Amino acid sequence: MQSPWQSDELGHIFHTLYDLWRAALTMKQKKRFHMIQVTDTDHQSRRIPDFTPYTFGINADWLEAHKGAPEYSHLLSEWGAWEDPEGFGSKKREHQDDQGTPNDEVD
16 A cells, blocks of 8 residues: 555565565574565555654655645654654765665665
């Protein structure tokens, strides 16, 4: 499920963390999780998080279109105010690719 407020960079981080978590499970642990993962449905979540994400995690086009909406004003008041942490968004190092991986390392 897609979150329209979320940047591609943050979405990639969440998918990478899920893949790392899943790869770290033993076969016995994996058998305890019975789920069917559905992808590529273009469904979008209408939920806006209660927390303020770092600026790199925000879809700037979505924020621009919704920041003045009365129903979102209490949630979006601080959006765009959190400086990006080192290695992400505007503070991404020159030798990192778009996914945040240094170019000389393999994913």
